[in-house]
Amino acid sequence: MYRIKHVEISALLQKVQVIISNELDSNLRLMRGIESAE
16 A cells, blocks of 8 residues: 655645635635724
8 A cells, every 4th residue: 555655744744724814814804804894
């Protein structure tokens, strides 16, 4: 069975974490914009 190196996994997780935090950040800004518009 092919084993992925630990370094590759941590690098992948880091990328995913950055993407998720960026998504959450833009969603929060969007929600704040909607709230202030009302």
